[in-house]
């Protein structure tokens with residue numbers, strides 16, 4: 001297939017102890033031969049560490065296990081490995097053992113928002129369903145680092161059934177996001193079964209899969225897998241490329257299979273210090289993604305999980321990157337920069353400010369070039385009072401059978417149909433005094 005390069009050839013030869021390469025494209029072979037120790041890494045890549053370094057690395061991998069597919073390891077540049085984005089994302093760093101006072105084991109409170117094993121129900125209409133606890137490669141920047149390799153398990157049907165049952169009895173769930181671990185670590189037959197179960201639930205309108213396989217093990221995207229997935233449209237697939245170097249010939253082939261299969265593809269990147277914290281790297285990445293029919297979806301600020309401090313950038317770096325994209329490149333090549341709220345508030349979008357000032361009839365804005373402009377607001381605009389009674393509304397929006405959900409949060413403060421004038425934090429002393 002012309003996808004082998006010298007590095008892949010060298011690694012495969014060392015694993016097979018012969019130069020026959022027939023199994024390199026076999027994803028099960030890749031998993032079976034994944035690198036899980038520093039010694040294996042040394043042997044296969046030819047990169048070596050001193051005895052004292054190895055001792056510290058051993059302590060690190062005891063706490064946070066190592067797993068790198070031979071394919072992903074083959075992308076590491078041996079000469080310059082210390083600065084290599086693939087190396088940094090996949091190989092242990094002793095700084096992972098530095099836990100800051102401000103680090104959190106479960107920064108997104110996924111466990112507290114879990115009504116059922118495997119389910120995180122945070123937003124009104126969608127759930128995160130953790131369907132596996134394993135990945136082909138253990139990202140060093142994983143937000144669920146606390147769980148990695150905890151119990152290396154692929155859940156049984158009985159365990160998955162609990163999550164399915166929760167979704168069945170929760171009619172407001174219209175969007176199910178399969179994550180993990182990596183859902184594509186499940187065998188084809190279980191993926192088939194799971195998707196059949198989920199798509200048979202009448203209120204489930206879409207299913208999404210979050211997977212890093214196209215990046216770390218593109219051979220997992222087989223024709224057989226695509227054939228199974230095609231039965232369950234609409235199915236959205238999000239992957240996780242962080243650096244243009246990851247978009248290889250094999251990765252492109254995997255993305256082509258998925259795009260040709262008819263799945264809308266998105267990408268979620270994490271902003272990582274010394275990996276991709278550069279406007280030019282991100283711009284190059286998003287351009288390569290859209291060339292491969294992948295829409296950049298989110299750019300994440302690095303979470304406050306334990307052991308990630310060396311990966312974190314200030315939020316200002318993300319704003320700077322967004323500044324370099326907005327207006328400068330195609331709108332569809334631009335992700336939304338988000339901070340996943342510590343404590344479980346969900347994703348908060350942030351971007352540079354474009355509104356400079358405002359009066360009753362004019363808004364002053366600036367564009368990406370620094371041009372300051374005004375938008376004149378309408379002189380006459382009559383607001384349609386909305387009491388959420390769609391039946392008697394003058395707008396043509398009689399949504400049949402749509403279930404009215406109460407306005408929430410800031411949306412509620414803005415709504416006509418509600419007389420809330422403020423949102424008050426729990427245990428606000430001033431309000432407690434009023435009650436006394």
Ligand SMILES: *Cc1c(COP(=O)(O)O)cnc(C)c1O
Pocket residue numbers: 120121122123126127128177347
């Ligand atoms: C990210 C996430 C979702 C999906 O959020 P979208 O903004 O719709 O992509 C759902 N549930 C949880 C818990 C999440 O972290």
